[in-house]
Amino acid sequence: MAPFDPISALLGGALIGVASALLLFLNGRIAGISGIFGDFLDAGAAERGWRIAFLVGLIAAPLALAAVGRPMPLPDMPTSWAVIIGGGLLVGVGTRLSGGCTSGHGICGLARLSPRSIAATGIFMVVAIIVVAIVRHGLGA
Amino acid sequence: MSMWIGGLVCGLIFGIGLVISGMTQPTKVLGFLDVFGAWDPTLAFVMGGALIVAAPGFYFARRRGRPLVAARFHWPTGAEIDRPLVVGSALFGVGWGLVGLCPGPAIVNLPTMMPQIIVFVAAMGAGMVGLDLWRKRGKTGRVAADAA
Numbered sequence: 018m019a020p021f022d023p024i025s026a027l028l029g030g031a032l033i034g035v036a037s038a039l040l041l042f043l044n045g046r047i048a049g050i051s052g053i054f055g056d057f058l059d060a061g062a063a064e065r066g067w068r069i070a071f072l073v074g075l076i077a078a079p080l081a082l083a084a085v086g087r088p089m090p091l092p093d094m095p096t097s098w099a100v101i102i103g104g105g106l107l108v109g110v111g112t113r114l115s116g117g118c119t120s121g122h123g124i125c126g127l128a129r130l131s132p133r134s135i136a137a138t139g140i141f142m143v144v145a146i147i148v149v150a151i152v153r154h155g156l157g158a
Numbered sequence: 159m160s161m162w163i164g165g166l167v168c169g170l171i172f173g174i175g176l177v178i179s180g181m182t183q184p185t186k187v188l189g190f191l192d193v194f195g196a197w198d199p200t201l202a203f204v205m206g207g208a209l210i211v212a213a214p215g216f217y218f219a220r221r222r223g224r225p226l227v228a229a230r231f232h233w234p235t236g237a238e239i240d241r242p243l244v245v246g247s248a249l250f251g252v253g254w255g256l257v258g259l260c261p262g263p264a265i266v267n268l269p270t271m272m273p274q275i276i277v278f279v280a281a282m283g284a285g286m287v288g289l290d291l292w293r294k295r296g297k298t299g300r301v302a303a304d305a306a
Binding site for chain 1: 251
């Protein structure tokens with residue numbers, strides 16, 4: 018795993034902030050990726066065009082970086098298919114139910130000091146920390 | 159300029175930010191969540207960097223009458239910390255803690271064509287569509303009950 022690099026983290030984060038603010042200034046929309054992906058999958062949703070374009074942009078990002086000599090490292094994924102499928106289902110149902118994920122609640126919501134997003138971010142952070150503690154250290158087991 | 163150009167440009171910048179910051183690597187995210195192990199502060203710096211830019215951006219957007227391309231701003235309207243928000247956030251936290259992927263990084267990883275990524279994104283999409291269908295069904299049921 019790559020060592021902690023605060024400059025890359027801040028720079029990458031700033032780009033995420035630029036993209037979130039720009040989508041609001043241009044399209045008047047919150048850059049919440051679970052919402053964009055979920056509404057793209059909902060055949061009845063309005064304004065699917067820009068959502069498809071946003072998802073194409075996300076997918077093009079690692080290809081563009083690879084073209085300029087900065088390939089994305091391959092992700093280390095869990096070996097258990099049950100964990101991958103169960104985790105995917107929980108992320109999908111959970112973000113749709115709460116109306117946002119790390120981007121919509123964690124960045125856009127905190128940026129506008131939304132009480133709902135502050136609560137959501139606190140909950141998914143604490144729950145994820147507990148899950149990692151149980152999985153890696155067996156706390157509570 | 160149309161809405162989709164804004165979507166494409168913002169998606170591209172967002173995705174580049176996720177790759178550069180290291181957040182497309184699940185072990186980096188799990189390293190941040192592992193506060194009882196070898197803690198990796200990367201995710202806090204990514205969120206900090208994003209908020210330094212997004213917070214003033216959102217502040218100035220709120221003072222504008224309308225966006226540059228769209229007819230109006232679509233601000234989230236909900237104010238209540240209700241049960242779906244709490245339960246949904248907790249379910250998301252379990253999935254995020256198990257795999258280390260949230261929706262953005264999962265989608266940015268799609269070009270790797272790794273079966274594990276494709277299956278994760280498919281399961282995520284199935285969860286979203288499944289919840290939509292369940293909610294619509296519930297609504298139709300209520301409407302039918304009201305009509306009767």
